[in-house]
Amino acid sequence: MIKIEDVSFSYNRLDDALSEVSLNIEKGSWTSILGHNGSGKSTLSKLMVGLLSPSKGTITIDELPLNEDNLSKIRKKIGIVFQNPDNQFVGVTVKHDIAFGLENQCIPHDQMKQKIMQYARLVNMEEFLDKEPHQLSGGQKQRVAIAGALAMEQDILILDEATSMLDPEGTLEIIELIKHLNKHMNKTIITITHDLSFAAQSDHLIVLKDGKVILEGLPKDVFKEEELLKSSHLELPFELALFNEVTRQKPEDTKLLEALWAYNSKM
Ligand SMILES: Nc1ncnc2c1ncn2[C@@H]1O[C@H](COP(=O)(O)OP(=O)(O)OP(=O)(O)O)[C@@H](O)[C@H]1O
Numbered sequence: 118m119i120k121i122e123d124v125s126f127s128y129n130r131l132d133d134a135l136s137e138v139s140l141n142i143e144k145g146s147w148t149s150i151l152g153h154n155g156s157g158k159s160t161l162s163k164l165m166v167g168l169l170s171p172s173k174g175t176i177t178i179d180e181l182p183l184n185e186d187n188l189s190k191i192r193k194k195i196g197i198v199f200q201n202p203d204n205q206f207v208g209v210t211v212k213h214d215i216a217f218g219l220e221n222q223c224i225p226h227d228q229m230k231q232k233i234m235q236y237a238r239l240v241n242m243e244e245f246l247d248k249e250p251h252q253l254s255g256g257q258k259q260r261v262a263i264a265g266a267l268a269m270e271q272d273i274l275i276l277d278e279a280t281s282m283l284d285p286e287g288t289l290e291i292i293e294l295i296k297h298l299n300k301h302m303n304k305t306i307i308t309i310t311h312d313l314s315f316a317a318q319s320d321h322l323i324v325l326k327d328g329k330v331i332l333e334g335l336p337k338d339v340f341k342e343e344e345l346l347k348s349s350h351l352e353l354p355f356e357l358a359l360f361n362e363v364t365r366q367k368p369e370d371t372k373l374l375e376a377l378w379a380y381n382s383k384m
């Protein structure tokens with residue numbers, strides 16, 4: 118679905134924010150991107166939606182090369198929720214904010230209203246439709262941003278730290294929503310996060326360090342590389358470290374390992 122080949126990007130022409138990154142993201146998968154502050158995660162996500170263009174390399178989205186000619190077609194396929202919800206609240210009220218992207222699509226008024234309700238309900242914000250941004254908490258703004266992106270109904274959705282301001286219950290709700298979108302609505306999901314327990318639940322992990330991919334694969338395999346993860350300031354939470362320890366000491370006890378992994382997925 119997304120093919121990134123040998124992509125480099127520099128903001129200042131001096132040093133690379135991303136260097137020689139190659140990746141494949143499968144259609145219908147849920148991929149998490151991990152990495153320390155400044156490792157290049159948001160830069161990578163902005164390149165994937167065409168907000169930045171690579172200084173080197175190519176990006177292909179659903180078989181379309183990402184270039185100026187294809188940009189409007191690609192924007193219909195891939196959506197993003199940015200890291201900072203304050204920077205993306207563009208409507209006067211929640212309702213207008215969710216509607217913002219839809220307004221360019223010439224959708225009949227009734228249908229638009231219905232979509233706003235549907236997606237506001239999905240993120241539990243239906244009672245806030247007439248509120249203005251200053252009346253909302255950071256987590257509530259994050260929910261609105263997610264609803265606005267979902268309303269565009271693109272096949273691929275990138276969530277850049279979209280749960281960073283949510284309380285534990287709110288985070289669990291969004292994880293459930295992501296799983297639902299991924300499993301039952303066939304969306305390809307990319308989540309950028311510092312939360313390893315959250316990332317553990319995705320199908321595929323990519324770890325960035327200083328603008329380079331240092332690890333990639335199934336969460337279970339990536340999490341075995343504790344030293345490399347530490348070098349990217351990622352410390353395994355207790356339950357994942359425990360999983361690794363049991364894997365080392367009792368590799369034959371597959372039932373116990375399966376149970377532990379399933380338990381992690383509920384955290
Ligand atoms: N607009 C910008 N202008 C100049 N340099 C930038 C800009 N945005 C990011 N950078 C630099 O590019 C590098 C990668 O930044 P990026 O925002 O992609 O990291 P990140 O992995 O998303 O970090 P975080 O976890 O803090 O969100 C950093 O060194 C950062 O200082």
Ligand SMILES: [Mg+2]
Nearest residue numbers: 158159160200
């Ligand atoms: Mg970032």
